[in-house]
Amino acid sequence: MRYEDGQAVAVLEGDLNPTPWTEAMFLEELRLGSFCRVLTDEVGTVVGYLVARLLWDEWHLLLMGVAVGYQRRGWGHRLMREWMDHARKNVGRSLLLEVRRSNRSAIKLYSDFGFVTVGVRKKYYHGPHGSEDAWVMARPISSDDQERLF
Numbered sequence: 001m002r003y004e005d006g007q008a009v010a011v012l013e014g015d016l017n018p019t020p021w022t023e024a025m026f027l028e029e030l031r032l033g034s035f036c037r038v039l040t041d042e043v044g045t046v047v048g049y050l051v052a053r054l055l056w057d058e059w060h061l062l063l064m065g066v067a068v069g070y071q072r073r074g075w076g077h078r079l080m081r082e083w084m085d086h087a088r089k090n091v092g093r094s095l096l097l098e099v100r101r102s103n104r105s106a107i108k109l110y111s112d113f114g115f116v117t118v119g120v121r122k123k124y125y126h127g128p129h130g131s132e133d134a135w136v137m138a139r140p141i142s143s144d145d146q147e148r149l150f
């Protein structure tokens with residue numbers, strides 16, 4: 001992600017997330033040196049993004065999304081592979097994320113990559129339709145991940 005991608009990423013985020021991040025929030029993650037990945041189509045339109053932050057030796061997935069018209073084509077898997085590869089090479093010993101308990105497609109995606117549910121955060125998400133629990137999902141990064149995942 002480059003600073004000039006911030007606006008397009010925020011517009012896409014607005015389409016996908018009921019409580020979307022703003023452009024300023026994305027730019028702040030860039031400034032902090034977080035892992036900020038953008039995928040573009042053949043004409044340069046932003047169609048996917050993933051933001052993750054390292055806290056000690058644990059990588060936290062903050063958010064990801066793929067444009068509706070591009071979903072179920074493998075872009076989400078690609079974003080996850082790139083993040084996990086980066087985490088493995090950059091002092092990561094474990095990976096953690098929160099996901100809405102109703103978000104079946106995201107939970108399936110994370111399960112495909114070996115994440116398991118390790119906890120629940122009650123009423124973690126707030127939006128126009130009330131609050132919703134988050135599942136906390138995690139997995140360790142092991143030395144044989146290179147052969148198994150990448």
Ligand SMILES: CC(C)(COP(=O)(O)OP(=O)(O)OC[C@H]1O[C@@H](n2cnc3c(N)ncnc32)[C@H](O)[C@@H]1OP(=O)(O)O)[C@@H](O)C(=O)NCCC(=O)NCCS
Pocket residue numbers: 016017062063064065066067070071072073074075076077078099103105106108109112
């Ligand atoms: C969750 C999300 C990122 C997944 O992205 P995606 O690009 O659809 O993910 P993929 O295409 O890699 O995988 C999704 C499914 O498509 C399948 N798929 C992958 N390539 C495919 C292809 N060429 N043809 C058909 N299906 C395909 C995958 O096998 C997977 O199927 P499964 O759910 O049965 O296992 C996307 O649904 C999204 O942006 N949702 C809204 C925002 C959100 O919920 N973000 C996560 C919480 S922060």
